[in-house]
Amino acid sequence: MTEETCRKYGYLTGDHNGKTVQIANYRRDGQLVAQKVRYKPKPDGKKDMSVRGDLKGAGLYGQHLWEPGRRVVITEGEIDALTVAQVLNLRWPVVSVPNGAQGAAKAIKAEIEWLEQFESVVLMFDMDEPGQEAVAECVRLFSPGKCKVAQLPRKDPNEMLQAGDTEGIVTAIWQAQTYRPDGIVGFSDLRDRALKPVEQGLPWPWDRMNDLTYGRRYGEVYFLGAGTGVGKTDVFTEIIAYTAVDLGEKCGLFYLEQPPVETAKRVAGKLAGKRFHVPDGSWTAEELTEAFDRAAATGNLHLYDHFGSTEWDVILSKMRYLAVNEGVKHFFLDHLTALAAEAEDEKKALEEIMAQIAGFAQEHEVCFYGISHLATPEKGSHEEGARVTIRQFKGSRAIGFWSHFMFGLERDQQAEDPIRRSTTTFRFLKDRLTGQSVGEVMYLRYDTTTGRLSEAPPPSDDDASGFPDEGDDAPF
Numbered sequence: 384m385t386e387e388t389c390r391k392y393g394y395l396t397g398d399h400n401g402k403t404v405q406i407a408n409y410r411r412d413g414q415l416v417a418q419k420v421r422y423k424p425k426p427d428g429k430k431d432m433s434v435r436g437d438l439k440g441a442g443l444y445g446q447h448l449w450e451p452g453r454r455v456v457i458t459e460g461e462i463d464a465l466t467v468a469q470v471l472n473l474r475w476p477v478v479s480v481p482n483g484a485q486g487a488a489k490a491i492k493a494e495i496e497w498l499e500q501f502e503s504v505v506l507m508f509d510m511d512e513p514g515q516e517a518v519a520e521c522v523r524l525f526s527p528g529k530c531k532v533a534q535l536p537r538k539d540p541n542e543m544l545q546a547g548d549t550e551g552i553v554t555a556i557w558q559a560q561t562y563r564p565d566g567i568v569g570f571s572d573l574r575d576r577a578l579k580p581v582e583q584g585l586p587w588p589w590d591r592m593n594d595l596t597y598g599r600r601y602g603e604v605y606f607l608g609a610g611t612g613v614g615k616t617d618v619f620t621e622i623i624a625y626t627a628v629d630l631g632e633k634c635g636l637f638y639l640e641q642p643p644v645e646t647a648k649r650v651a652g653k654l655a656g657k658r659f660h661v662p663d664g665s666w667t668a669e670e671l672t673e674a675f676d677r678a679a680a681t682g683n684l685h686l687y688d689h690f691g692s693t694e695w696d697v698i699l700s701k702m703r704y705l706a707v708n709e710g711v712k713h714f715f716l717d718h719l720t721a722l723a724a725e726a727e728d729e730k731k732a733l734e735e736i737m738a739q740i741a742g743f744a745q746e747h748e749v750c751f752y753g754i755s756h757l758a759t760p761e762k763g764s765h766e767e768g769a770r771v772t773i774r775q776f777k778g779s780r781a782i783g784f785w786s787h788f789m790f791g792l793e794r795d796q797q798a799e800d801p802i803r804r805s806t807t808t809f810r811f812l813k814d815r816l817t818g819q820s821v822g823e824v825m826y827l828r829y830d831t832t833t834g835r836l837s838e839a840p841p842p843s844d845d846d847a848s849g850f851p852d853e854g855d856d857a858p859f
């Protein structure tokens with residue numbers, strides 16, 4: 384190893400208790416945060432190391448040297464990182480996980496946001512069993528197609544260097560392939576899974592919806608569309624409170640047009656049955672504190688502050704972080720239309736975003752819920768209860784293609800009858816699971832005292848049952 388390489392990476396030799404040792408310095412924001420001290424191997428040939436400082440939070444070895452760019456190579460140990468960096472003339476980003484194969488996934492998870500900013504990530508782990516097992520575990524952490532795996536003809540990069548095969552290291556990086564686990568299975572491989580009884584998915588807050596959809600399943604995408612002010616966000620908030628508190632599942636809230644504190648108050652309001660956002664004297668500060676603390680104590684609610692950015696790439700990287708590091712299983716995006724509004728070609732942008740949403744939900748096995756605004760209907764107005772159809776969703780082709788379920792909300796906000804005015808028709812527009820819910824509706828009534836939306840019978844007067852059948856939903 385050259386002195387230049389060791390200097391660049393802060394890899395030194397030193398004296399520890401009279402023994403010559405090698406020291407790998409871990410730096411973060413210019414500060415030395417940890418040192419890994421490597422002694423002479425033990426008589427049985429095993430590695431002998433100790434850590435000074437704290438490797439937790441220290442990042443990847445060499446990470447402080449590089450800015451995200453085209454490609455980063457990750458190795459299984461510091462010496463391998465030095466080796467590969469040197470072979471690449473110290474010009475290309477190379478980092479190492481700090482704790483070898485065993486801790487590789489954990490270390491990568493902790494730095495996933497930084498790594499995801501590279502166009503591609505190459506894993507060059509040891510070619511032994513623990514190394515390759517770690518590869519299988521780590522590739523899943525990245526967005527589809529991002530991570531490539533290098534194959535070496537020897538055990539690790541340093542053995543390649545010692546054998547004089549530096550060329551082989553470069554070739555392995557160039558030829559690194561997107562990891563594909565075996566893709567073909569036989570019937571017998573599927574037997575156990577196929578014969579398992581079909582389980583009801585996680586429940587929604589409303590029984591009729593559970594009967595019609597058999598609940599919700601990880602990996603699925605749900606989209607909700609309605610006119611302005613009909614109550615899309617409120618339906619979301621109801622589902623979130625139920626999911627995070629009653630079901631104890633972790634939720635990520637990406638509301639792009641509502642400050643997080645407002646969202647938090649509304650979720651707390653659902654728990655207490657109080658409209659904490661309305662200054663009408665109907666609730667006390669103690670009630671707000673109690674409900675807020677109850678929601679906070681679950682640790683299940685993560686809110687995105689959209690003043691950071693409303694760019695989809697940034698949002699997706701935060702979602703990925705929450706899925707990988709915090710175990711968040713439900714992602715709520717309010718709303719999709721805002722993400723593409725600025726794009727030159729809105730339709731194309733929505734198509735790309737929807738494909739990525741579906742990939743994200745599958746890859747991380749999470750439920751994804753999105754809101755879409757609607758185009759003006761041909762007849763009537765959505766704000767006065769006009770019927771919602773799939774093709775009115777902004778980006779309907781993409782949403783229709785990638786969603787498992789689509790729902791429309793209808794409410795006549797101008798109705799004279801207060802019951803009718805506060806009753807939302809919840810329409811099932813698409814159902815990929817069985818198709819049986821398509822064309823069905825359920826009714827949700829808003830209680831202006833509690834701010835809760837509960838299942839209700841249809842408004843009772845004669846024309847309550849619905850709207851003229853326009854019958855023009857695109858088939859999906």
Ligand SMILES: Nc1ncnc2c1ncn2[C@@H]1O[C@H](COP(=O)(O)OP(=O)(O)OP(=O)(O)O)[C@@H](O)[C@H]1O
Nearest residue numbers: 610611612613614615616617804805806807828829
């Ligand atoms: N069925 C209902 N009856 C009466 N009020 C309702 C009903 N559903 C929701 N609301 C209330 O109407 C207001 C607007 O609802 P919300 O913000 O959820 O609508 P939205 O469709 O998300 O609006 P936007 O188009 O502005 O995003 C909220 O104060 C909400 O509590």
